[in-house]
Amino acid sequence: MFEFTVHKQDSNSRARTGEIKTAHGSFATPVFMPVGTQATVKALDPSDLEEMHAGIILANTYHLYLRPGEDIVRKAGGLHRFMNWKGSILTDSGGFQVFSLSALRKIDEDGVWFSSHIDGSRHYLTPEKATAIQEALGADIIMCFDECAPYPCSYEEACKAVERTSRWAERCRAAQQRTDQALFGIIQGGTFEDLRRQSAAQICSIDLPGYAIGGLSVGEGKNEMHAMLDTVVPLMPETKPRYLMGVGEPEDLIEGVKRGIDMFDCVLPTRMARHGTAITSSGRLVVRNALYKEDFLPLDLECRCYVCQNYSRAYLRHLVKAGEILAHHLITYHNVYFLVNMMAEIREAIQKEELDIYRSSFYSRYRRNGMGGP
RNA sequence: GGAGGGAUACCCAAGCGGCCAAAGGGGGCAGACUGUAAAUCUGUUGGCGAUGCCUUCGAAGGUUCGAAUCCUUCUCCCUCCA
Numbered sequence: 001m002f003e004f005t006v007h008k009q010d011s012n013s014r015a016r017t018g019e020i021k022t023a024h025g026s027f028a029t030p031v032f033m034p035v036g037t038q039a040t041v042k043a044l045d046p047s048d049l050e051e052m053h054a055g056i057i058l059a060n061t062y063h064l065y066l067r068p069g070e071d072i073v074r075k076a077g078g079l080h081r082f083m084n085w086k087g088s089i090l091t092d093s094g095g096f097q098v099f100s101l102s103a104l105r106k107i108d109e110d111g112v113w114f115s116s117h118i119d120g121s122r123h124y125l126t127p128e129k130a131t132a133i134q135e136a137l138g139a140d141i142i143m144c145f146d147e148c149a150p151y152p153c154s155y156e157e158a159c160k161a162v163e164r165t166s167r168w169a170e171r172c173r174a175a176q177q178r179t180d181q182a183l184f185g186i187i188q189g190g191t192f193e194d195l196r197r198q199s200a201a202q203i204c205s206i207d208l209p210g211y212a213i214g215g216l217s218v219g220e221g222k223n224e225m226h227a228m229l230d231t232v233v234p235l236m237p238e239t240k241p242r243y244l245m246g247v248g249e250p251e252d253l254i255e256g257v258k259r260g261i262d263m264f265d266c267v268l269p270t271r272m273a274r275h276g277t278a279i280t281s282s283g284r285l286v287v288r289n290a291l292y293k294e295d296f297l298p299l300d301l302e303c304r305c306y307v308c309q310n311y312s313r314a315y316l317r318h319l320v321k322a323g324e325i326l327a328h329h330l331i332t333y334h335n336v337y338f339l340v341n342m343m344a345e346i347r348e349a350i351q352k353e354e355l356d357i358y359r360s361s362f363y364s365r366y367r368r369n370g371m372g373g374p
Numbered sequence: 375g376g377a378g379g380g381a382u383a384c385c386c387a388a389g390c391g392g393c394c395a396a397a398g399g400g401g402g403c404a405g406a407c408u409g410u411a412a413a414u415c416u417g418u419u420g421g422c423g424a425u426g427c428c429u430u431c432g433a434a435g436g437u438u439c440g441a442a443u444c445c446u447u448c449u450c451c452c453u454c455c456a
Contacts, residue, residue, distance in 0.1 A: 035409075042413085060409080060410080063410085246408055247409085264408095266409080267410045268408050271408090271410065272408095275407065277407085286404085289403085
């Protein structure tokens with residue numbers, strides 16, 4: 001089952017609140033989805049995610065196909081049971097790996113050859129195969145297998161990716177056997193407005209329960225990303241969720257919501273945490289910096305998460321410097337909480353018609369490379 | 375007491391006459407990270423008034439145009455034999 005309902009449309013922007021219902025519960029939108037590529041949000045237990053009210057997480061087709069193999073997940077009773085996550089799950093199709101594993105891959109019309117990053121073995125992924133794997137994994141939302149073009153990229157290259165992505169989207173839909181999974185289409189087009197329009201028209205002409213915007217935040221600037229959203233979102237149906245893939249930073253979430261995005265996912269909070277950086281209301285706080293050696297304040301003075309209630313910057317810095325695994329857990333917990341909570345605040349602001357106020361208040365405190373100080 | 379081996383930058387450790395302010399690790403400091411080949415990657419790590427100068431390779435002397443590298447003495451450490 002899959003249902004999307006819009007609750008409140010902001011009168012000053014394209015922002016809206018809503019709700020998505022899947023067989024694994026419902027969650028409010030706009031939503032931030034933590035990424036758990038290999039059926040685990042790195043360094044967190046599903047109970048942590050529940051505790052911070054994350055309603056949906058991501059996993060990846062390509063990675064789970066290579067290891068442990070989708071059959072094992074299917075035999076385990078599906079991804080939810082396999083990883084003990086009761087909320088909703090979205091699986092990415094492997095389309096992003098077409099981009100990120102470019103050195104190990106070869107694209108043709110039928111599909112993509114990959115050399116496994118694990119053992120070098122050769123694998124062929126097609127729209128049909130990506131769909132079948134996602135059916136075996138059993139997520140609530142599955143994604144069309146797309147071609148995510150790099151940035152920068154020539155017009156011709158971007159155009160080819162758009163057209164191939166459209167043909168592949170049709171094939172994914174045709175390949176669908178299960179009726180209980182929501183298949184989302186993906187709009188491509190690089191940073192070319194006309195290609196974005198073309199892609200939006202083509203993808204949205206396929207009747208699917210949701211649509212995503214892919215191929216952004218791959219190196220283009222914020223302005224270009226915003227311009228693409230302004231181009232594409234108006235061409236997407238209002239009654240379907242709009243998902244901006246792979247984004248983002250706190251400011252990107254606000255800017256995306258304002259431009260009509262309902263769903264986001266990003267590895268940034270989990271990856272940065274493992275690399276020793278916290279996301280706070282005043283900006284990034286590089287926990288390992290010497291500045292925090294004797295700083296006994298919490299990561300974020302305004303944060304109500306478990307970590308900020310119980311641990312100091314000095315202690316977390318110590319854990320990071322000492323290479324202790326708890327550092328990964330605690331900072332990841334905070335970072336994911338921060339974004340999940342931020343989305344809750346944004347929803348509340350939209351509900352109260354105060355998104356602009358929330359936005360300016362956010363920017364008044366947040367500096368991208370802020371020190372996170374009091 | 376005798377015979378060897380060793381002392382190099384914050385630590386470990388290469389270097390054994392000029393291309394050495396000195397390899398490589400570690401540690402320190404800093405930067406990056408946006409549908410995860412990422413507990414990763416990159417830069418930096420003697421001092422300056424800085425396309426050059428000054429001080430450094432246990433200490434002090436010496437040889438040499440030139441020494442971390444060769445010689446002498448000393449100090450300390452290690453191994454083996456008494």
